[in-house]
Amino acid sequence: MWPIEFNLDAYNNLIRDGQLIVAMKNTVIITLVGTALNMLFTIMAAYPLSKARLKGRNVMLMAILFTMLFSGGLIPNFLLVNTLGLVNSYWALWLPALISAYNMFVMKSFLEGLPEELEESAAIDGASEFTILWRIILPLSKPVIAALTLFYAVGWWNSYMNVLIYIRSTDKLSLMVKLYQMIDLVSTELLRGEGVLQAVITPESIRAAAVVFAIVPILCVYPFLQKHFIKGVLLGSIKG
Incomplete structure (x- = not known):
């Protein structure tokens, strides 16, 4: 039950072939670009929908709410993505x-x-809607922006799913998918008894190392x- 000595063999087995580093790079790209796009479109949708003077506002809000309750399903989504030629x-x-939709409603409520x-006051001084959004609204919205950024x-x-x-190419896989594949592979090798490693590394240590790495x-x-995250979550929940 107790480890005999401190060692990093489990981590060495995860990163020894370099595939995990490539997967880490892929995940960083997916996360940075995906989060930036999410925040851009969330803000662009929430800002006009937060204005009561917007024509058709209630209809658009109901349409967005509908998407939270019902979805097209996995197969229609895959067929659409495949038709657009976006697979892989x-x-x-x-x-x-x-x-x-949920994060957009949180942003709108804030x-x-x-x-x-x-x-x-800014409009009287001649500021455009974009200027008001960029110079007034966004600086005041740092707490909720930080919270939603972290969520995204x-x-x-x-x-993973x-x-x-x-994604079909192995060199484009994300960290979570690659970790699962490597855990499964290493666990299989250990169960077969690959030399002295079986006495040092267990499947549990590989899984634990993968969790820490992730x-x-x-x-x-x-x-x-x-700081901004906690404040943003509280403000969003109170005003929602």
Whole structure:
């Protein structure tokens, strides 16, 4: 039950062939681009929908709410992505998930709580809607932006099923898919008894090393967003 000595053999077995480093790079690309697109479209949708003067606002909100309750299903989504020629491309991951309806409603609720007088004063001074959004709304929305950014980023970092469905090339796989494949492969080798490794490394140690390898990057980012994250979640929940 107790380890005999401290060693990093489990980590060495995970990264020895370099495939995990490639998967890490792929996941960083998927996460950065996906999160940036998510936040861009979430803000662009939430800002106008937070204005009561927007014509057809209630109809659009009901249409977005409908997508939270019902979806097209896995097979229609795959057929659509395949028809667009996006299979084995990261765009097959990004385009269908450009915006989360739930996160958009959280952002909208936060923006509705901002004083309208700020926008009216800026408009009187000749500021355009884009200027108001960029120079007034976004700086005041840092807490909720930080919270939603972390939500989106964690979702992309942990992406598994969509990568498994849409990505065919092994050199484009995400970290989670590659970790699962490597855990399964190493566990099989250990069960067969590959030399002296069986006495040192167990399948459980490989799984534990894989979990640590996957969560450390997120843990490194979280402290920088913690203050805004907690405030953003509380504000979003209260005003929602």
